[in-house]
Amino acid sequence: MDGWTPLMAGKNGVNISTQSTKGGMNNALQLASIAGHLEIVRVLIKNGAAINVTDEDGDTALSSAAEYGRTDVVAFLIEKGADRDVVSDRGWTPLLRASSNGHTEVVRALLEAGVTVNKQLPDGSGALQLAAGRGHLTVVELLLDSGALMNLVDSAGDSPLIVAARHGQTDAVKFLLEKGAAIDLGAGRVVSR
Template sequence: MSPNHSEPRNPRINAASRDRSSVVKFLLEKGAPRSRVDINGNTPLHIASVRGTCKTVELLLTPECVVKANIDGDYPIHVAAAAGNLPVVKLLIDYMSMYKDDINCDCEPHSCKSSEEDTPLHAAAQFGQVHVMQYLLACGAKVNARNEKNF
């Protein structure tokens, strides 16, 4: 898991990576798909979750994209937590809670697991994002949750 990604390959992902919400909005209005991925399996939502503002992330939110894993097996909430983007972590948790019935995820948003069984708390801890860790713990994240490496 890394909050850094390779250079985007298409205009939609490029706009998301540069937090250009007006460009993202324009491309979406012209029919650009929210769920198309780059070479690392990142959707524009993954990319915007790293560096973006809530305004850009809100444009890209769909039940499908919020639980779409990249090639590392991480959801957008994992990359936001790893990057220390607390406003986006909060937004994703709120969205996932609000649309839980529409999202194919059987866990609480603050505890959803990647393909390696990492929770957002694991992601935040791995990159020293203490402010995100504090928020996730306040939301009820389990401090003793284990991943596949037994961490």
């Protein structure tokens, strides 16, 4: 099998959902999804690649495509039945990854597919905190329009407004205040220099 591509191997009866033995536990579907190679993703799915297989961190092809902003791959994987609310070993969902990285169109596709908007990481951070803290204003707006809880606090007691303020995201702070964010929710921790 040395020198064979995943497609050649799949065409010749090799299990194309097999994990890589070098450099992690990625599989062909996940690698194609990360790179945004939609046509390869289509071929792999057509030839039986397991759509929800996970890598060593519990990430799926959908999780990875969402993290890297591969909107067309995300839409295709959702259409083919990928678990939209899959949670990695570290608590990340595709929506949390896309929101954190500011991938507006991926966030839109996931929300339209009906993902759970208020899932939280183990530290209590939700998609809204992640997007607000990084100044991804369009994502913040999409999340709020889809039912994200504006005053949801993380395990430190921080709301999206507090997170945005802490990270110097003036536009996000202004936007959240305009939308009615509670200003009296205190920061749960003190940052010292």
